[in-house]
């Protein structure tokens with residue numbers, strides 16, 4: 001019995017890893033082509049130097065690069081090691097999310113309590129695959145957006161818009177509190193005081209409103225769709241509000257519109273509360289990356305997309321730890337309203353101060369056409 005389950009888990013882990021490196025390979029093609037509005041499917045992969053098509057066996061993720069030692073078979077032009085690293089990163093990302101979501105149940109869905117028989121025999125229930133695929137899709141979209149942002153300082157709108165639609169589809173398929181504990185979990189939550197609230201984990205860890213109104217019952221598809229829409233709206237609005245307020249005080253641009261589009265997409269998957277939090281979480285990797293950029297490249301124009309992507313993923317998997325500490329923020333509308341206005345007011349004062357302190361900054365990067 002044990003050997004069967006070990007064999008099962010080995011196959012699943014290998015499978016998601018291979019799927020991840022293939023996704024990484026495809027995403028890099030997308031990241032190269034989308035900023036120039038080229039087709040993703042045609043023409044097939046070709047060498048950027050001699051323009052000859054790359055044979056399928058040389059295009060196998062990771063192995064193709066290793067067998068040819070990162071060179072073109074025809075003209076021996078060398079390919080960046082970045083291709084190899086991104087494929088490996090995507091593979092490890094897919095595998096890592098599978099291990100965290102299903103094997104370790106980091107978000108506390110309760111997979112092992114509900115599906116003990118399946119999981120002990122090395123089988124993974126369909127619900128777990130559905131949630132994992134939502135995570136893998138969001139991870140892939142965030143990776144593609146980050147690659148574009150790092151390379152071109154631009155996040156292509158098609159990635160964010162199609163990602164937003166996919167997020168809304170997943171939200172509709174997995175309305176809160178799906179799949180956690182079913183309606184028993186909801187009954188357990190109702191009637192508790194805000195301090196004791198324990199939301200059952202689902203794709204969207206929290207319901208859109210608390211308490212949910214009667215016309216938005218838990219588990220209804222329209223509840224999921226509306227939560228996804230609220231998340232998309234909140235992600236986009238927080239970026240636009242901060243961009244507008246900072247621009248007003250500082251007299252120059254800060255966040256790009258693409259950053260708002262990225263959170264529009266992620267919000268459609270996660271709902272509005274985690275997205276608002278993930279913006280603030282992403283300030284930490286943002287500051288670290290910003291210092292790195294100043295030291296290494298001597299530039300202050302930092303692509304914020306990768307930091308936002310890290311913020312979203314950290315918030316998602318860190319939610320069981322974060323949520324009891326921050327739930328009071330979201331329980332009362334007036335708390336949120338007061339904090340929001342105080343934050344924006346503080347940002348306005350700070351950005352105005354920055355304008356006075358260093359009025360002659362280096363010129364902004366030239367905005368790419370169509371931004």
Ligand SMILES: [Zn+2]
Nearest residue numbers: 047050072075
């Ligand atoms: Zn070549």
